[in-house]
Amino acid sequence: MTLGDPDSRNGGRAAAAMAVLAGLALACTVAPLMADGSVIRRHDADPVVAALLDGRGSLSFALLAGLLGAALGLGWAIAASALGQRAERRMMDAANRLLALPLILLVPLAAGLAGGGVGLLAATVAAATAPAVAALAHAELRALMRREFLTAARAAGLSEGTILRRHLIPNARRPLLAAGALALPRALAAESFASLLGLGLPAPVGSWGGSVGLAARLGDGLALAPPALLLAVALWGLCAFAEGLRR
Amino acid sequence: MISRPVPPPVETNALTLLSGDRVLIDRATLAVGAGEVLAVTGGAGAGKSLLLRALAGLPLPGIDQTGSARVDGRRLLIAQGGMLAPRRPLTMQAAEIVGHHLGLDTSASLRRMADALDRLGVPAAARRFDLPPDRLPDGLRWTALFALALAVGPAVLLADAPGAGLDPTVRLRLLHRLADWARGNAVALILAGRPEDGVAGPASRVLALRRGRLLPAPPPLPSPVLVPRTGGTGAPLLSGRGVSVSFALGRTAKGAERRLTAVHETDIDLAEGETVALLGETGSGKAMLARALAHLPAPSGGRVSWMGRDLAAADATGMRRVRRDLQILFPDPAASLDPVQTVGAQLAGILESLRPDIPADRRARRIADALEEAGLRAEIAPRWPATLSAVEAARVGLARALLPEPRALVCDEPAATLSAGERAMFRDDLLGLRDRRRLALLLATEQAGEGLRHADRGLVLLMGRVVESAGAGALLHGARHPLTRAMLAAARGEAPQLDGEAPSALAAPDGCPLRPRCPNARSFCSQAVPALEEIAPGHHVACHYWDTP
The missing domain is CATH 3.40.50.300 (P-loop containing nucleotide triphosphate hydrolases)
Known part of the structure; x- marks a missing residue:
């Protein structure tokens, strides 16, 4: 039942992913201490330290936009489930239609048209990740609503409010968390993609995607490898974490 | 040579x-x-x-x-x-x-x-x-x-x-x-x-x-001699009149509503201490009907009453009073337990809801009693549902149903998840409980022989309609409907005289739904759905040619 469930391989992977992510976040946080305490200028620094410095921007943005996207998607799914059959069908049709579009292109497009800004970027990334979260969360909620133990609770004469409080919410917590966690790797990928094109996080904030893009333009293989590698590790970690929560 | x-x-x-x-x-x-x-x-x-x-x-x-x-x-x-x-x-x-x-x-x-x-x-x-x-x-x-x-x-x-x-x-x-x-x-x-x-x-x-x-293999035990049960007297506890269950399927191009009818208007009574078997093949609507009678959920049409009181008109308190007396056994007992609560916590919640007259400090005692009655030890209470075996889950389901001391049980394929030996033991315990506590049982099952041997009366369902209903003995030895005969033949291991599979409810044939499979089918069978007629006292059959051998 817990994250470190020994009998489930997925649980073990989620724990490993959590450890990797925690290590990555810690390394990014203490990276300024590694840069000799002097003024941090990324292009002078050791490429690994520079990539770790970039990680602060990428990871914190992914967290911000991912949480926003998760909240939006979960709100969408819960509203759809609560509003009755017709609204539910309309809202989830919309989510599934949006899911088929390459929404990730929206991020550099909005940044290019409206000219950058962390707020705008976070909003578009959240909007781009929300439909996937909504679709998954809604599927989980629907499956939960059909479970037999809810019928058993009704047979015990419990009121709908009590069933919601005592059975529905405790059972929905984990699948909804897992659906929400799906937004984190998506947000990181969307931001990195936009930054790669030079339309992502604004200049003072470093980002892995931006560094990869810059190094590729300069043809500097040594500078390209660390951010690309860290980005890959972070994406794997976030995906494995979300998967592990789903079990 | x-x-x-x-x-x-x-x-x-x-x-x-x-x-x-x-x-x-x-x-x-x-x-x-x-x-x-x-x-x-x-x-x-x-x-x-x-x-x-x-x-x-x-x-x-x-x-x-x-x-x-x-x-x-x-x-x-x-x-x-x-x-x-x-x-x-x-x-x-x-x-x-x-x-x-x-x-x-x-x-x-x-x-x-x-x-x-x-x-x-x-x-x-x-x-x-x-x-x-x-x-x-x-x-x-x-x-x-x-x-x-x-x-x-x-x-x-x-x-x-x-x-x-x-x-x-x-x-x-x-x-x-x-x-x-x-x-x-x-x-x-x-x-x-x-x-x-x-x-x-x-x-x-x-x-x-x-x-x-x-x-x-040991020769099969001779089937126990049918003892006419004495239950089933007096006014019905549970009675359904014109109960039907249907689902909306959206609208057609012309805007007319399409509905899938799983149970057509059906009348059914369950008297105090009586056991009624509800028989039918997969998709016949027996589980739907059983659940509709327990208002889980309420039927789409018709009226269900408990001791003369209409359930649709009951308020929350009245409904809880009825649920206290009318409990249900689910086909998959493990799935009917909340996975994030211990067995004891769930039972306590039910007791609190259905038996507010039992003070909080006496609840543990009552739960232990119910578990014991269902053949379990009280030590099972702190366990999580995921750790229960199929047998334990089935018995926890039984304990949960017995907890409020009901007068009637609706059993929807009880213990369908158990193997034959375990199921026989479970069934014997259930029947023992029935006799000790004078429980009325509504038993929905596809095992015709087994279901009827322990029942007073049987109802056979075909695509949401009752096609034969009679006393258990009359059905076992003198069934007239081809479906009942086929189900009983299958229960004895003989070849049933029916071809093919039950048609889907979405593409029901005209007339008698058994027509494409029936050995006695004639052209008239496609013209009208046979109505239930009384052929002997208490024996009803819905077949155009029931008297054809």
Whole structure:
């Protein structure tokens, strides 16, 4: 039942992913201490330290936009489930239609048209990740609503409010968390993609995607490898974490 | 002329299968002659599949084999689950398999396959060869699989859990046809399955696998003499009038509402202390009706009343009073427990809701009593549902139903998840409880024989309509409706006189829904749905030709 469930391989992977992510976040946080305490200028620094410095921007943005996207998607799914059959069908049709579009292109497009800004970027990334979260969360909620133990609770004469409080919410917590966690790797990928094109996080904030893009333009293989590698590790970690929560 | 004895095509001598040090099959000795049908029964994990695989020459990796096993001639194994490649059209698979075994070209292979389908009684119209197997109804998929085996024409056919998951009526019909073919063509046929699967019915000899030993099966216990039960007196506790269940399917292009009707207007009564069996095949609506009577959820039409009070008009408090007296047993007891609460916490919540008269400090005592009554120890209360075995889950379900001290139980295929032995014990306990506490039982089940033996009355459902209702004895010995007769024949292991599978509720035939399968069908049957008429006191039948033998 817990994250470190020994009998489930997925649980073990989620724990490993959590450890990797925690290590990555810690390394990014203490990276300024590694840069000799002097003024941090990324292009002078050791490429690994520079990539770790970039990680602060990428990871914190992914967290911000991912949480926003998760909240939006979960709100969408819960509203759809609560509003009755017709609204539910309309809202989830919309989510599934949006899911088929390459929404990730929206991020550099909005940044290019409206000219950058962390707020705008976070909003578009959240909007781009929300439909996937909504679709998954809604599927989980629907499956939960059909479970037999809810019928058993009704047979015990419990009121709908009590069933919601005592059975529905405790059972929905984990699948909804897992659906929400799906937004984190998506947000990181969307931001990195936009930054790669030079339309992502604004200049003072470093980002892995931006560094990869810059190094590729300069043809500097040594500078390209660390951010690309860290980005890959972070994406794997976030995906494995979300998967592990789903079990 | 000296007739030399022909050695039987299947013969094993002290066949032993080992996995490391564990003996899985211990010195199995059997011989199956040509044209003989042998049934091998055993519970889950008894080693039936292992034995069959060893005979088919397909032992599982890691299994050591000692002793001798000799199988002569072409052998064919129908593996558990009856798998065909799910997405390739049946035609291609048939051509490939038959062609591979017999070296025939495509058209000759398909001709053989068509002949085999004829022998199994599949009408030409139902042969949907170009569909992939996963688009076929289950019964037709199994028939196609058997037809493939027939088309190949092996000398030895091994069938592992044949027709598992099909309705008993459909399964027994198919098994009998397969057995008839084997006898007619001198094929040695081995049918393996659980005792409750009815593989013993068409077989001439039955061996049972128990604890690794293969021994002659004990003769079936003589069915207990029917003791007329004295229950079922007085005014009905639970009564349904015109109860119907239907679902909205959206709208047609013209804006008319489409509905799928699972249960048509049905009247049903359950008196104090009475046991009523609700029989029917899969999809007949018996579970829907049972649940509608318990208002889980409320029926779409008609009226259900408990001791004369209309349930639809009851407020929350009144409904709780009724639920206290009317409890339900679910078909999958493990799924009916909340996975994130311990057993004890769930039972306490129910007690708090349904029996507010029991003070909080006495609840633990009542829970322990109910668990004990259901055959469990009170130590089970702090456990999580995921740690319960199937038997324990079923008994927790029973304890939960007994907790508020009800007067009636609605049982929807109770203990369907248990194996035969466990189920028999569970059923005996349930019946014991019924007699001790004078419980009224509504028993929805597809096991006609078993259901009726313990009931006072039976109702047979077909596509949401009652087609026969009578006292249990009258139904057991004098059933008039072809469906009831088929279900009882299947329960006895005989071949039911019905063809094919129950049609889908979405494409119900005109007139009598049994018409396409019925041996007595005439042209008039397609014109009107037969109405329920009384043919003897208390015996109702809905069939145009019930008096035709």
